[in-house]
Amino acid sequence: AQSVAQPEDQVNVAEGNPLTVKCTYSVSGNPYLFWYVQYPNRGLQFLLKYITGDNLVKGSYGFEAEFNKSQTSFHLKKPSALVSDSALYFCAVRDIRTGANNLFFGTGTRLTVIP
Amino acid sequence: DVKVTQSSRYLVKRTGEKVFLECVQDMDHENMFWYRQDPGLGLRLIYFSYDVKMKEKGDIPEGYSVSREKKERFSLILESASTNQTSMYLCASLTGANEQFFGPGTRLTVL
Numbered sequence: 001a002q003s004v005a006q007p008e009d010q011v012n013v014a015e016g017n018p019l020t021v022k023c024t025y026s027v028s029g030n031p032y033l034f035w036y037v038q039y040p041n042r043g044l045q046f047l048l049k050y051i052t053g054d055n056l057v058k059g060s061y062g063f064e065a066e067f068n069k070s071q072t073s074f075h076l077k078k079p080s081a082l083v084s085d086s087a088l089y090f091c092a093v094r095d096i097r098t099g100a101n102n103l104f105f106g107t108g109t110r111l112t113v114i115p
Numbered sequence: 116d117v118k119v120t121q122s123s124r125y126l127v128k129r130t131g132e133k134v135f136l137e138c139v140q141d142m143d144h145e146n147m148f149w150y151r152q153d154p155g156l157g158l159r160l161i162y163f164s165y166d167v168k169m170k171e172k173g174d175i176p177e178g179y180s181v182s183r184e185k186k187e188r189f190s191l192i193l194e195s196a197s198t199n200q201t202s203m204y205l206c207a208s209l210t211g212a213n214e215q216f217f218g219p220g221t222r223l224t225v226l
Contacts, residue, residue, distance in 0.1 A: 009155075041220075044158075101209050103215055106157055107156060
């Protein structure tokens with residue numbers, strides 16, 4: 001079975017400090033991994049993805065994520081947080097072995113950047 | 116740019132009404148998806164479609180049906196709305212880069 005866990009419902013960080021939003025996954029085969037962001041009253045926006053290759057993936061708005069196969073993790077990071085980064089963040093996984101295009105989403109982590 | 120539009124941003128319906136939520140994408144994508152989003156539960160897949168007239172159940176299809184008569188349009192139907200279907204509904208289509216592109220969402224309230 002495929003699943004994604006975001007262990008923190010809420011993350012608070014001071015503006016200018018580095019931020020990390022955690023994600024762990026469980027799939028039978030090799031994963032496609034994604035991060036999406038949702039601003040208030042909006043749909044989800046794609047941030048970045050890992051499919052293959054370099055374990056460090058760079059995405060939109062200065063975000064990056066590191067794929068760690070041994071720890072089955074795909075944590076989202078940013079070196080210096082902005083107040084405008086405050087939003088709801090979702091990690092998602094697709095099991096490429098099945099050939100399906102479905103994504104399984106985590107429950108979301110609300111990031112608040114404090115001025 | 117990919118564009119996914121949903122027919123309504125906010126919708127209020129009464130228990131027992133038949134509700135149609137429309138989603139249109141303009142990039143000729145084959146795969147389209149309907150999710151509902153609830154606090155603490157994340158996004159859950161209701162139905163998806165991989166081609167015209169083709170549909171597959173997702174994780175929570177009960178109480179819902181879908182229609183895909185044209186490639187660009189994927190409709191979600193609540194045959195008899197109930198209060199536990201009050202939620203945010205999100206439509207998405209799949210790009211050639213394996214990214215799901217989402218519409219703005221419809222916040223449905225069933226009274």
